[in-house]
Amino acid sequence: MSEQIRAKRELFIPGHYGCPGCGATVAMQQTLSVLGEDTIVVMTAGCWSSLIGIYPYTCLTVPVVSVAFGATASVAAGIKAGLTIQGNDHTTVLAFAGDGGTFDIGFQPLSGVVERNDDILFICYDNEAYMNTGIQRSSATPAGAWTTTTPDSARKGQRKKNMVEIMAAHRIPYAATASIGAPEDLKEKLEKAKNIKGSRFIHLFASCPTGWRHATELSIEVARQAIKSRVFPLYEVFGGDTWQLSSMPEKEGVDAYLKHQGRFKKMSVEERDRMQMRVDDDWQRLINRCQAPRAVG
Amino acid sequence: MKKVMMGTEAATMAVKLARVQVVSAYPITPQTVIVESLADIIGRGELKAKYMPVESEHTAMSSCMGASLAGARTFTATSSQGLAYMHEMLHFTAGERVPVVMVNCNRALAPPWNLYCDHTDSLSQRDTGWIQYYCADAQDVLDAILIAYAVAEQALLPVMINLDAFYLTHTSEPLDVPDQETVDLFLPPYHASLKLDVNDPKTFSIVCGADLFSSIKYKRQGDTLAVARLWDQVAEKYNSHFNRLHKTVEAYRTEDADLCIVSIGTATGTIRLAVDRLREEGLKVGSLRLAMIRPFPLEGLQRAIAKVKHVIVIDRDVSFGAEGIVAQEVKAGLFGHRGDLKVTGFVAGVGGNDVTVDTIIPLVRQAISGYGNAVEAGMSLWAEVLP
Ligand SMILES: Cc1ncc(C[n+]2csc(CCOP(=O)(O)OP(=O)(O)O)c2C)c(N)n1
Numbered sequence: 209m210s211e212q213i214r215a216k217r218e219l220f221i222p223g224h225y226g227c228p229g230c231g232a233t234v235a236m237q238q239t240l241s242v243l244g245e246d247t248i249v250v251m252t253a254g255c256w257s258s259l260i261g262i263y264p265y266t267c268l269t270v271p272v273v274s275v276a277f278g279a280t281a282s283v284a285a286g287i288k289a290g291l292t293i294q295g296n297d298h299t300t301v302l303a304f305a306g307d308g309g310t311f312d313i314g315f316q317p318l319s320g321v322v323e324r325n326d327d328i329l330f331i332c333y334d335n336e337a338y339m340n341t342g343i344q345r346s347s348a349t350p351a352g353a354w355t356t357t358t359p360d361s362a363r364k365g366q367r368k369k370n371m372v373e374i375m376a377a378h379r380i381p382y383a384a385t386a387s388i389g390a391p392e393d394l395k396e397k398l399e400k401a402k403n404i405k406g407s408r409f410i411h412l413f414a415s416c417p418t419g420w421r422h423a424t425e426l427s428i429e430v431a432r433q434a435i436k437s438r439v440f441p442l443y444e445v446f447g448g449d450t451w452q453l454s455s456m457p458e459k460e461g462v463d464a465y466l467k468h469q470g471r472f473k474k475m476s477v478e479e480r481d482r483m484q485m486r487v488d489d490d491w492q493r494l495i496n497r498c499q500a501p502r503a504v505g
Numbered sequence: 506m507k508k509v510m511m512g513t514e515a516a517t518m519a520v521k522l523a524r525v526q527v528v529s530a531y532p533i534t535p536q537t538v539i540v541e542s543l544a545d546i547i548g549r550g551e552l553k554a555k556y557m558p559v560e561s562e563h564t565a566m567s568s569c570m571g572a573s574l575a576g577a578r579t580f581t582a583t584s585s586q587g588l589a590y591m592h593e594m595l596h597f598t599a600g601e602r603v604p605v606v607m608v609n610c611n612r613a614l615a616p617p618w619n620l621y622c623d624h625t626d627s628l629s630q631r632d633t634g635w636i637q638y639y640c641a642d643a644q645d646v647l648d649a650i651l652i653a654y655a656v657a658e659q660a661l662l663p664v665m666i667n668l669d670a671f672y673l674t675h676t677s678e679p680l681d682v683p684d685q686e687t688v689d690l691f692l693p694p695y696h697a698s699l700k701l702d703v704n705d706p707k708t709f710s711i712v713c714g715a716d717l718f719s720s721i722k723y724k725r726q727g728d729t730l731a732v733a734r735l736w737d738q739v740a741e742k743y744n745s746h747f748n749r750l751h752k753t754v755e756a757y758r759t760e761d762a763d764l765c766i767v768s769i770g771t772a773t774g775t776i777r778l779a780v781d782r783l784r785e786e787g788l789k790v791g792s793l794r795l796a797m798i799r800p801f802p803l804e805g806l807q808r809a810i811a812k813v814k815h816v817i818v819i820d821r822d823v824s825f826g827a828e829g830i831v832a833q834e835v836k837a838g839l840f841g842h843r844g845d846l847k848v849t850g851f852v853a854g855v856g857g858n859d860v861t862v863d864t865i866i867p868l869v870r871q872a873i874s875g876y877g878n879a880v881e882a883g884m885s886l887w888a889e890v891l892p
């Protein structure tokens with residue numbers, strides 16, 4: 209059915225208000241191209257609720273509701289309940305929130321929804337800060353990155369929260385990391401997520417030239433570098449206990465990832481080394497959990 | 506059918522009779538009986554609904570809003586801290602124009618912790634855009650919830666039905682339970698005119714500029730004001746089915762009264778006893794219960810006190826730095842209409858102090874004479890303050 213529907217109309221039409229090179233728009237475009245017309249989108253405060261358009265203009269042709277900042281998962285679960293009791297068991301309810309709306313203010317409702325295993329797909333487009341309000345830190349901002357609310361030496365000291373681990377600890381049916389730098393892998397994961405019942409979570413890496421201080425044409429490249437350098441590994445977790453690596457990049461240092469981004473400019477050599485060490489540790493930890501990797505580029 | 510029920514049980518019965526489709530709630534004393542019994546009847550299949558045992562009140566309201574946007578009839582219940590925790594979503598739900606119906610059990614806000622009756626919880630949410638109704642007894646609870654769905658779904662505005670903690674939530678009273686067929690006639694299934702529907706895609710609540718924003722809010726203001734009359738019309742219709750009338754204001758012996766005691770909630774019953782007692786002494790007193798606070802039932806109030814010279818307001822709540830909230834509302838409603846009218850505001854019965862006939866009579870005497878035990882704080886006089 210989705211193939212026919214997709215042929216019928218574009219779900220993401222020209223005219224969004226995003227910055228040039230915005231990774232979050234690529235994330236939505238890819239997502240809707242797989243989920244298709246039978247999708248209701250719940251979005252929240254953040255770049256997406258601004259860039260979608262100003263009433264009466266919108267760049268999405270699926271039903272959309274833009275809700276309070278912490279309420280993406282809970283409104284989505286309510287919509288699903290409302291549809292189900294009226295006999296609709298097919299529509300995908302997509303909660304689409306930024307890292308702030310997922311890792312921070314939206315965390316409790318998300319945890320509640322996943323613990324109850326409500327049947328929604330939650331996608332966090334992660335640009336690693338509160339971008340819409342002007343590049344403030346979130347718990348998804350990596351250590352060493354500059355933001356406008358990191359007064360200590362103008363960069364964040366604490367490391368990034370691992371949301372997929374937390375989701376896995378809920379025994380969520382499906383959780384995965386994905387990236388706009390690996391579109392084929394993302395599509396596969398979306399297909400999978402679409403066809404699983406219960407709560408599904410995709411942590412989708414989405415570069416932000418404005419906030420990360422890199423050239424607008426480098427968004428995809430930077431996202432690729434995050435995968436290659438193992439800073440943002442791609443993997444899936446089924447039922448909270450079967451971990452599966454999606455790609456096995458060569459060991460390549462973090463420098464190639466850092467070098468294009470102004471936000472890491474102030475990092476000291478020690479901080480850079482600490483980052484490398486953490487990346488290596490996290491990678492090892494992930495490998496230990498994972499089954500043999502699939503053959504994906 | 507005649508039954509004996511607590512206010513909370515009457516609420517559950519109404520939810521069942523209304524054939525609510527999604528219930529999402531979080532427990533808090535003294536509302537817990539409602540969420541427990543709804544879980545029970547949904548679990549047993551007596552009500553075909555989705556039950557969402559959520560992790561907070563913010564989520565309870567968010568998911569009700571979502572379910573309502575999808576076109577389902579929804580219900581939640583809370584009290585006090587829980588209502589405060591919902592605050593952001595109260596504004597959102599009203600602005601989204603979805604007909605959620607909620608029971609709030611009026612309980613004091615901490616600190617200090619106190620589980621008993623107080624109206625500050627809901628009255629401090631009066632600017633969120635919710636319709637607010639305050640029940641007098643268990644029968645009123647059952648009937649008002651059914652009326653509320655009819656009103657909410659017509660006006661596309663959410664309705665909060667308020668029950669005094671314990672005096673109403675946990676007091677057993679005889680009441681008449683209507684039969685399902687007649688309720689179905691009065692309240693047909695909800696058909697949302699606007700909803701999230703993949704076959705008719707619409708975009709809800711994205712950013713809008715100042716030009717349109719003002720018009721949207723103006724429209725909502727008009728629609729909200731219109732609910733005062735709409736409620737009374739729907740209440741008449743309910744009356745024609747069930748022979749019980751629940752209007753936005755309820756006057757008692759006000760026709761020839763010089764003095765009128767205005768109140769909300771269950772204290773009104775006691776106030777009427779005090780009125781009878783004072784009438785025996787020759788005082789021309791009446792009582793006016795404001796069942797609705799939002800929209801404010803201006804016409805009903807003005808009509809009821811047209812010939813009155815002195816209004817006494819009993820508030821079970823306070824707006825710190827100002828006075829009792831109902832007193833503020835009454836004064837604002839009368840300003841410019843009755844410059845000659847004297848208004849005396851008392852704060853009494855907060856945090857579960859019983860408002861008895863023996864509380865009220867001395868307050869009335871104090872309002873008349875200027876002498877008594879209630880102590881002044883700004884524009885209001887406080888009863889029950891330790892010396
Ligand atoms: C309750 C509440 N607090 C704060 C805000 C202000 N606010 C709007 S968007 C935003 C940050 C969004 O960050 P994120 O979720 O990462 O999305 P992004 O802007 O990066 O796309 C904040 C703090 C709000 N809208 N609501």
Ligand SMILES: [Mg+2]
Nearest residue numbers: 306307337339
């Ligand atoms: Mg962000």
